[in-house]
Amino acid sequence: MEYTLKEMMAITAAREIKNDDIVFCGTGISMLAAMAAKNIHAPECVIFFETGAIDAKLEEIPLAVADSRVMYHTAANGGLLEAFATMQNRVTGAQVLGILGAAQIDKFGNLNSTVIGDYFSPETRFSGSGGGCDVASFVPRSMIFMQHEKRKFVKQLDYLTSPGHLDGPDGRRKAGLPAGGPQCVVTNLAVMRFDDHTKEMYLDGCYPGIEPRTVLDHMAFVVDVSRARPLAPPSARELKILREKCDPQRLIL
Amino acid sequence: MEYTLKEMMAITAAREIKNDDIVFCGTGISMLAAMAAKNIHAPECVIFFETGAIDAKLEEIPLAVADSRVMYHTAANGGLLEAFATMQNRVTGAQVLGILGAAQIDKFGNLNSTVIGDYFSPETRFSGSGGGCDVASFVPRSMIFMQHEKRKFVKQLDYLTSPGHLDGPDGRRKAGLPAGGPQCVVTNLAVMRFDDHTKEMYLDGCYPGIEPRTVLDHMAFVVDVSRARPLAPPSARELKILREKCDPQRLIL
Amino acid sequence: MTRLKKDKVMNLKAAVSAFVRDGCHLSIGGFTLNRNPMAAVYEIIRQNIKKLHLYVHSNGQGVDELIGAGCVARIEVAYGGTGKFAATCIRFRKAVEQGAIQIEDYTNYQMTLRFLAGAMGVPFLPTRSSLGTDIIAKWGFSREIRRAEPGLPDHKLVVMDNPFPGWGDTDQVVLVPAICPDVTIIHVHEADRRGNCRMQGLTFADVEQAKAARHVIVTCERLAGDDELRHHSDQNQIPFIHVDAVVPVPYGAYPTACYRYYDYDPVYLKDYAGAAKNDERYAAYLARLRATADHQALLDGVGPARLAMIQADPTTGYAVDLDRR
């Protein structure tokens, strides 16, 4: 069955989401991945937004985390304080899977969403952390969406906005952060994970038709590709649900 | 016109309340004083409770600050966090007049509502601070209700629950507390105030028929009585409003 | 994890025995004579759970009954009183004077901030309350006890210079340590099977107490339909992700009040205060209480006339002209 790259990304990410996850979502494809998981295999998982909306009935795709569409038929409508406290909280936070994106990523999964160039006279200014750094700081597991490009998978971030594993296996502990950190990076080519011991990124799986060499060609640093396996394409059922239930207006797909 | 001592106390205290005061209230006579002020001369003043109720329509006297009667027809129903933040807040806190009571008071207006005797094996245990210490810490002005007895006006508190002027003019600043402190003590005999310079208690006014000597006889420490003036009894209008509008069931009076 | 499951309804006996163990760190919601989770308190007494470490701010009636029944070893508390019915809670007072329980004193705001810190997942929060007082100077739990017990922070309170000099016009602050109870029990107006909660009137510190805890038991006046609370969900204060057990118990706060449902029962509270003053009468009270099979049996003993008397007026939310002398 035919599918687009965006559909492959959304389904690949959705497969990471489990029935007992509380999923912290941003806009765009991350929201779509969470909606897909909920409709496909994880009916009890909960989607929640930093704006304070928990478990909305998402009948239409929200175009921002403050979209009124996240406020309808929720478990509760709070505010930012409640949302972030839920993640910093030891009990509820332990269940949260954060989904993040960024302009740059390094081999330890640290993210830059602030500037390209010098912070004090930037070449390019981005939106800034928003809740990204908060989520990356608090939750035990996160999933990162990236476009696989050399200028995005960099040796040295221009600005470290959101903490991944920082400088390696002991980085988060030394900095005073809770244990955990990013568990995978879902790109337009592949899925990367982090080695249990070194906390360095490695290639875990390639999309159908993508070779490990192609992945490496799109990165400014080298990663271990020895563990790479081919990833399954979206099934007909997955695609049907994604297209018909999650984004029938095709606002994101 | 005939009146009881409780009525005299309630009216005397009510006269301290101004139209632009936000009045922090406990139960009992303090609530009655605030209700009287609101009905007699300060219609815009606001009564609020540590439980989070602001400006309730008090159609019946509440018997506790958590009584459902404080929840009716309020400006907002919050919780303890909001109530105490309102007092610690620089802008709203500046407008708050706190009304407090205690088991013991010293010459600087510090209060004990915790124990008589040693803290670690008390002769008598009281309820404890509740919100008393919070209010006394935060707000610039407070009014204290006391029974005038030797064992209550003491040289040395058994336990300092709520800060008055601490050890004198510079006490609050040294401890890190906001400026202010108690402005008066309303008793069953008199009204005491605190000297601008020494922050020590002095006798400001006696109830009709009470001599300064009588007041001194009811205290374990000596205060300046040179400034004492006779206090006016409740007027007919004050009494009528107090009896008919504030406590028609005579639950407190 | 079970916190996302769709049906958490349990009966009270099962919920209490599943989560409330001897020696556990417990907090209960409500304030003095309002919305204490009394049905759960009575069930704890029936199950004779012992050595509780109790965290409360001003939860008068519930605290006094738990202490009176001998369930409590330690208490961290701001206020032990039940308004006009007991300016100081009577069994609480006796227990402290007799050294039967250990006590640590905080203020109401400090206890609330401590629950909030737990809910927020931070080790402490700052305030200016209690600077210069014995709340800071005197520790009910000694340094030795605190060091020996991993369940207690090393300090009661910490006074600190403002690290942002002059900012907020403040030179010093008091840091209050977080509380994360093993279990919090609150009584709410409505809850659904999954655990979404809606309270009416003041929420006191119930939300913070619940969110701070490892486990949360919610008793509710009424079990709402699965979709019901999703409408106007702005009015839900606690989403289901914080809740372990939902227990429908009509009159679950009785003899304390539940705004818009019923008032406190002045007769019960006065009789209780009377019994509490006398050890023999109190033993009889406890024996009668323990003889009830459950909360419904207790209510049956009270009788429909008394319950009718405290029905809330639909406009004001309390029992208008109730005889409260």
Add this chain to the structure above:
Amino acid sequence: MTRLKKDKVMNLKAAVSAFVRDGCHLSIGGFTLNRNPMAAVYEIIRQNIKKLHLYVHSNGQGVDELIGAGCVARIEVAYGGTGKFAATCIRFRKAVEQGAIQIEDYTNYQMTLRFLAGAMGVPFLPTRSSLGTDIIAKWGFSREIRRAEPGLPDHKLVVMDNPFPGWGDTDQVVLVPAICPDVTIIHVHEADRRGNCRMQGLTFADVEQAKAARHVIVTCERLAGDDELRHHSDQNQIPFIHVDAVVPVPYGAYPTACYRYYDYDPVYLKDYAGAAKNDERYAAYLARLRATADHQALLDGVGPARLAMIQADPTTGYAVDLDRR
């Protein structure tokens, strides 16, 4: 004091000119494309108020327009974006890249905590967010600027060892300094003359932003009757004691959304993003905006058909099937 007075209704022109001065420290409510106080933002632009020091978390559209119109000298911010319409706000981005404004970066939670600290009257609050990152390492406002200005705290953030060793499973925390804006402007659904406010749907950080400020202007969709909000007052998030001015402005959040009243206007937001990319077109946009007498005139220009298109569906609270491509 005027905050207890019973009638605080003013018109928008008067409220803005009374409280928002050149160089003042301002915060605005809302989030990206929802419930920004746009009528007030446009009035600030019409009055050509300059050199604002802006405190926001993620208030996309309002921030971009204030910056685009040259009203802002400095901004403390977590996120400058408007969802799908501008992943990074366009005039914000240009201004930062050109050094036209000074910027200090925080996170969304940190900004929210900073407002909460102001609302609570404490100089700081703790969190674990941003440990090990450049949010802590890099200061947009230098030590020199901070020391020279009494309106800024001496530190951007302070990292501190946990004074309760091991408590809360935490070794270190970040302290974020309080914000007390001179003025906060929020847009709410209903307010009464005295200033009681009721919002529907998410409240974002509006409550904390309002309570932290010295002065608060509330614009509202609808002026409620004097007694109306006193019923079910559980639903009022801000009591009148925090409010200085109440300004009824229907569509006061337009072109951003107001849950249950109207949706965001995708046409306006797309046109805006188009204009913002081009200096000449943006100058024309601003000239047209400044030529409007008030918000009603701006709405008249938009026309009733577009407003009809974004009317909220009474069940869902947004415009179902709105063309948002």
